[in-house]
Amino acid sequence: MSENEQLKHYKLGDEKSVFYIQDFITAKEHEELIKNIYNQEEVKWTQLSNRRLQNHGGIPHEKGMIAYPLPKWLSSVSNDLVKQWKVFGEERYPNHVLINEYESQQGIMAHKDGPVYEPIVCILSLESGIIISFRKEDEKEHSFSVYLEPRSMLIFTEDIFDKYLHDIDFQDHIHINQEQNILNLDQLEDIKIGDVIPRKRxxxxxxRIVKKTINKSKWIRL
Incomplete structure (x- = not known):
């Protein structure tokens, strides 16, 4: 991702390819997204052992994703990422949105997003806050963390995408401590070292952009 003048002001600490934007969407937009996520009769949740999810745009696959248009209610965030923040470059739009629902004790194991995607990840958080932690692939200890507030956008790319794993723990609370190296701690008005915050949903x-796609009509003809 080429650096742009607006986004660089939201860079976290010394990490050149991690950006955090508070209040990326309004409270009204937040409620509209929640309403649409839970009012999708045509979209079924996929239940996993530690969370459930929705795929929009298709199911990513190394051989190619059969591409479907994203729902219109997801387009406002896409448009802002592209037109206002120029995250994906010149008029390149994300073609896949993964919606994860985490209950209070649910998280996700350390992982990388993988080569099927362009190396740019944009995570919009809704409803409650959480800590996402990063560590280098060949190390056991976390290098840094970011506290994700409701309505915030986290963007990471380049070396953080390629060389770091990220995870969310499986505790029913968040214990804010110095060892976590929370890069945006100084931006959190009501959160400080020592706080214990109960987790909610x-x-x-x-x-993201899936690199290789297959047009639906072409797939049907085959």
Whole structure:
């Protein structure tokens, strides 16, 4: 991702390819997204052992994703990422949105997003806050963390995408401590070292570009 003048002001600490934007969407937009996520009769949740999810745009696959248009209610965030923040470059739009629902004790194991995606990840958080932690692939200890507030956008790319794993723990509370190295701690008005915060349900919307896609009509003809 080429640096742009607006986004660089939201860079976290010394990490050149991690950006955090508070209040990326309004409270009204937040409620509209929640309403649409839970009012989708045509969309079924996929239940996993530690969370459930929705795929929008298709199911990513190394051989190619059969591409479907994203729902219109997801387009406002896409448009802002592209037109206002120029995250994906010149008029390149995300073609896949993964919606994860985490209950209070649910998280996700350390992982990388993988080579099927362009190396740019945009995570919009809804409903409640959480800590996402990063560590280098060949290390056991976390290098840094970010506290994701409701309505915030986290963007990471380049070396953080390629060389770091990220995870969310499986505790029913968040204990804020110095060892976590929370890069945006100074931006959190009501949160400080030593706080213990009960976890509630959190929803994340992850916007990405799947590199290889297959047009639906072409797939049907085959």
């Amino acid at each position: 959190r929803i994340s919307l992850t916007y």
